[in-house]
């Protein structure tokens with residue numbers, strides 16, 4: 001034991017070295033929605049929206065000290081993953097004038113998996129002004145490729161992307177929210193799961209065919225624990241809530257989506273055995289934070305209360321949302337799990353990121369050597 005102990009320490013320090021200084025990956029390419037957007041939405045809607053909350057403090061008050069277009073007080077899970085891997089924070093693709101050799105982020109606030117055309121064919125029309133769905137984001141990636149590798153010789157791009165880390169999601173949360181807010185039922189929302197998951201599968205296959213060997217595919221959050229849904233679909237029946245105060249039936253949407261997504265990840269692993277396809281979980285860590293908030297430093301009395309909002313039972317008020325003039329944030333966001341009613345605080349994202357890097361909330365964990 002006395003001999004093993006120092007070599008165990010050495011082993012750990014070698015891992016840290018490999019993944020913080022020597023850079024295991026050349027780049028990170030990210031696709032997704034507001035859980036991953038680092039600035040695309042604010043660029044794309046400039047001049048379209050008269051006032052965009054994400055361009056205003058208190059968004060960004062922690063870490064950046066200014067709004068960056070992230071739907072958070074600070075860093076997202078993606079930011080922590082990049083920093084833990086010794087890579088720069090993944091730059092938004094827009095405006096597409098930078099050097100993206102170390103990665104690019106195509107995620108956009110409000111992005112869906114399904115195209116807006118598909119949703120409108122199903123009478124879901126209360127959607128964002130521009131289509132930023134998975135296929136659109138893959139199209140941007142295609143445009144970027146010519147500046148990263150020689151697209152005339154397939155091998156050049158395959159080599160480049162084989163050393164890159166791809167993050168595909170979360171996707172689906174917005175699709176289901178738009179279905180629900182079009183007045184449709186929970187079971188109608190669930191009926192969209194196969195199409196959503198199939199779209200994610202096709203996107204993953206497209207990346208795998210282009211040479212990706214490392215893909216993280218995050219699942220959905222517990223839909224019924226999101227304060228905006230808790231506010232919009234509040235019930236007078238106590239039995240509609242679970243012991244954490246979440247809406248039980250609404251949780252089934254995220255839960256069912258994740259079951260189908262995990263099945264799909266299993267099929268992809270079978271079809272692409274050379275690739276490392278990681279299922280990353282938002283659902284379980286979110287439940288754990290709500291079950292035992294103080295264990296993780298969330299000393300807020302009511303864990304579903306949001307930090308930044310304009311009043312109401314969860315402090316989420318659709319007429320006074322975070323980023324609007326005069327809507328205050330709590331003084332210490334790190335004591336809250338939820339930031340603005342939809343998105344989590346940097347403190348919560350940090351804990352989720354650690355569970356993805358080292359386990360137990362990614363299968364397998366992002367860092368090799370953890371199980």
Ligand SMILES: *[C@@H]1O[C@H](CO)[C@@H](O)[C@H](O)[C@H]1NC(C)=O
Pocket residue numbers: 099100101102
């Ligand atoms: C982009 O940056 C990398 C180093 O990060 C450098 O090797 C490369 O030449 C740059 N590309 C352009 C087009 O400036």
Ligand SMILES: *[C@@H]1O[C@H](CO)[C@@H](O)[C@H](O)[C@H]1NC(C)=O
Pocket residue numbers: 121122123
């Ligand atoms: C959409 O709405 C129209 C008009 O109410 C209806 O006729 C049609 O069946 C609906 N389509 C779907 C897919 O729900």
Ligand SMILES: *[C@@H]1O[C@H](CO)[C@@H](O)[C@H](O)[C@H]1NC(C)=O
Pocket residue numbers: 150151152
């Ligand atoms: C790829 O092929 C096109 C068309 O033949 C050519 O114009 C372009 O210069 C080539 N690009 C590279 C990087 O060789």
Ligand SMILES: *[C@@H]1O[C@H](CO)[C@@H](O)[C@H](O)[C@H]1NC(C)=O
Pocket residue numbers: 310311312313317318319320
């Ligand atoms: C929500 O915000 C509006 C507009 O500021 C305000 O009039 C209303 O009282 C707020 N609701 C609650 C429950 O605080």
